[in-house]
Amino acid sequence: MTTAETRSGSAAAAGGEPPAFAVDGVTVRFGGLTAMDDVSVDFRAGEIHGVIGPNGAGKTTLLNVCCGFQRPDAGVVRRAGRTLPALAPHQLVGLGMARTLQGVGLFRGLSALENVMVGADRHRRTGFTAALLALPRAARDRAALAERAHAALEEVGAAPYADRLPGSLPYPVQKRVALARALAADPELILLDEPAGGLGADDIAALESLLRDLSSRMAVVLVEHHMDLVMAVCDRITVLDFGRVIAVGDPASVQADPAVAAAYLGEETSR
Numbered sequence: 001m002t003t004a005e006t007r008s009g010s011a012a013a014a015g016g017e018p019p020a021f022a023v024d025g026v027t028v029r030f031g032g033l034t035a036m037d038d039v040s041v042d043f044r045a046g047e048i049h050g051v052i053g054p055n056g057a058g059k060t061t062l063l064n065v066c067c068g069f070q071r072p073d074a075g076v077v078r079r080a081g082r083t084l085p086a087l088a089p090h091q092l093v094g095l096g097m098a099r100t101l102q103g104v105g106l107f108r109g110l111s112a113l114e115n116v117m118v119g120a121d122r123h124r125r126t127g128f129t130a131a132l133l134a135l136p137r138a139a140r141d142r143a144a145l146a147e148r149a150h151a152a153l154e155e156v157g158a159a160p161y162a163d164r165l166p167g168s169l170p171y172p173v174q175k176r177v178a179l180a181r182a183l184a185a186d187p188e189l190i191l192l193d194e195p196a197g198g199l200g201a202d203d204i205a206a207l208e209s210l211l212r213d214l215s216s217r218m219a220v221v222l223v224e225h226h227m228d229l230v231m232a233v234c235d236r237i238t239v240l241d242f243g244r245v246i247a248v249g250d251p252a253s254v255q256a257d258p259a260v261a262a263a264y265l266g267e268e269t270s271r
């Protein structure tokens with residue numbers, strides 16, 4: 001650790017409210033490889049938190065631990081200060097978390113709107129049987145989900161494409177739909193895995209402004225290689241290297257940190 005900031009989620013909470021979400025002392029091993037090594041990070045409401053580091057540093061593994069895709073070998077995950085038991089990923093979504101994947105990960109046979117409705121499903125109240133029998137309540141529920149999904153598409157600027165299949169859409173629009181799907185769950189924590197990947201300057205500028213808007217109502221975690229975006233939009237940044245936290249701080253302090261420069265330099269010289 002090279003900055004003054006604490007890397008303990010619980011310690012960060014000592015001054016007041018616990019962080020919206022935290023991992024504490026998390027280690028993940030894949031056979032002989034340690035992908036995360038005693039990592040502690042806290043994500044706070046109203047904050048955009050960047051997670052950066054060279055290829056293979058453990059960024060995606062961290063997101064996977066946060067959303068329950070990956071069970072840690074050691075350490076705990078906390079939400080609002082309370083330790084979460086080991087849950088299936090869909091249960092964690094019910095706790096107010098949503099994530100996007102590297103790439104897009106949309107269902108090819110569903111329209112953009114239907115893809116986003118899958119994300120909004122957390123708000124469905126009708127049971128399976130009522131939906132199967134198409135009872136009036138299920139129809140009302142579906143209409144409410146569609147409305148919510150439309151609003152999410154609107155927010156990301158993809159409403160005109162609601163009825164299109166993902167495969168017929170340009171890649172940047174597919175990324176927007178994937179983001180809308182995560183937003184439709186109305187999460188308190190959103191985990192974004194390389195949302196700027198494959199985007200041009202105009203789309204990145206739109207993404208930057210959207211991220212700022214989102215941070216007013218949720219904790220945003222941004223795993224991203226696009227450094228200009230990260231430095232422009234993040235309130236705090238955690239830097240991983242070989243599965244360890246090597247720096248935490250605001251963009252200026254992280255940029256000035258020699259350990260961070262050395263990690264990225266190592267990446268360049270090993271190519």
Ligand SMILES: Nc1ncnc2c1ncn2[C@@H]1O[C@H](COP(=O)(O)OP(=O)(O)OP(=O)(O)O)[C@@H](O)[C@H]1O
Nearest residue numbers: 030033034035053054055056057058059060061062
């Ligand atoms: N399921 C897995 N099985 C074995 N090794 C894995 C698995 N997932 C990740 N790893 C390894 O764990 C390390 C961390 O991977 P991870 O994908 O978290 O890194 P990353 O920082 O997201 O990399 P990138 O920037 O390239 O996406 C890497 O060495 C990777 O090869």
